[in-house]
Amino acid sequence: MARIGRISWSWDPIQEMERLERDWSDFFSGFGRQSAVKYPPVNIFTGEDNVIITSEIPGVDPEDVDLTVTGDVLTLKGTRRRQELGEGQSWHRRERGYGDFYRTIQLPYNVESSKVEASYSKGILKITLPRAEADKARKISVKTA
Amino acid sequence: MAEVEKSREVKKQKAGGSVATERTRTGRIYMPNVDISEDKDNLTLYADLPGAGDEDVSVTLENDVLTIEAKVSPPVKAGDHRLTYAEYGVGDYFRSFTITEPIDRDRIEARMKDGVLRIVLPKKEEAKPKQIKIQAE
Numbered sequence: 001m002a003r004i005g006r007i008s009w010s011w012d013p014i015q016e017m018e019r020l021e022r023d024w025s026d027f028f029s030g031f032g033r034q035s036a037v038k039y040p041p042v043n044i045f046t047g048e049d050n051v052i053i054t055s056e057i058p059g060v061d062p063e064d065v066d067l068t069v070t071g072d073v074l075t076l077k078g079t080r081r082r083q084e085l086g087e088g089q090s091w092h093r094r095e096r097g098y099g100d101f102y103r104t105i106q107l108p109y110n111v112e113s114s115k116v117e118a119s120y121s122k123g124i125l126k127i128t129l130p131r132a133e134a135d136k137a138r139k140i141s142v143k144t145a
Numbered sequence: 146m147a148e149v150e151k152s153r154e155v156k157k158q159k160a161g162g163s164v165a166t167e168r169t170r171t172g173r174i175y176m177p178n179v180d181i182s183e184d185k186d187n188l189t190l191y192a193d194l195p196g197a198g199d200e201d202v203s204v205t206l207e208n209d210v211l212t213i214e215a216k217v218s219p220p221v222k223a224g225d226h227r228l229t230y231a232e233y234g235v236g237d238y239f240r241s242f243t244i245t246e247p248i249d250r251d252r253i254e255a256r257m258k259d260g261v262l263r264i265v266l267p268k269k270e271e272a273k274p275k276q277i278k279i280q281a282e
């Protein structure tokens with residue numbers, strides 16, 4: 001998939017990453033390599049004072065999700081339960097994945113673990129991780145001798 | 146954890162050739178993953194629409210085409226935060242299916258829970274399998 005003279009008016013980081021990922025997996029597909037996709041997928045938003053991580057995990061019971069933070073590493077663990085068939089039902093299609101998941105995510109800085117907040121709504125897990133006080137950038141005034 | 150391998154299927158796919166008409170809204174469109182089951186009374190469809198609430202989703206059955214559409218707005222407002230790492234894209238959802246079974250339109254039920262849409266399509270009486278009694282002569 002060669003692109004020559006690609007003109008874009010607004011730069012879209014996700015689109016760009018998807019394109020790169022696709023190009024790489026196209027490149028490797030000839031060698032029988034499958035592009036590894038981590039589950040659940042996360043997006044990381046970085047701000048001055050905190051990091052927001054969002055993850056798409058539709059249909060998961062928040063009780064089945066386990067989050068831990070140590071220093072600058074977030075561990076995301078949980079289960080997406082299988083949709084069970086009722087009496088006399090059979091599947092036509094099964095595309096939605098299920099099973100256990102486990103991920104560790106390296107954060108851009110140390111986090112105040114006692115102030116981490118997480119919410120789950122519309123199938124999206126949103127974790128707000130405040131930057132540790134000790135880790136914040138400090139302005140150092142230069143004294144005159 | 147052998148089941149983790151399943152996760153590969155969860156990768157979001159762009160809605161491709163199935164979008165027959167152009168849309169008025171710009172932005173990305175994804176094809177939701179679905180599970181469809183059938184029993185003697187109903188067809189049941191589950192679709193993963195993370196980021197969509199019950200008011201964002203529209204389900205239509207026109208002739209024999211079932212269409213699922215959902216509008217999704219970004220979960221984090223751009224402002225103080227910058228997207229520094231991304232593994233998934235955020236966008237609307239679109240997918241349509243041809244339903245060959247006659248459906249009782251008045252009794253279709255759809256509901257959203259935790260980003261999963263569940264649609265129950267009850268079959269029409271005449272489409273249900275009937276046991277035919279063999280009579281002895």
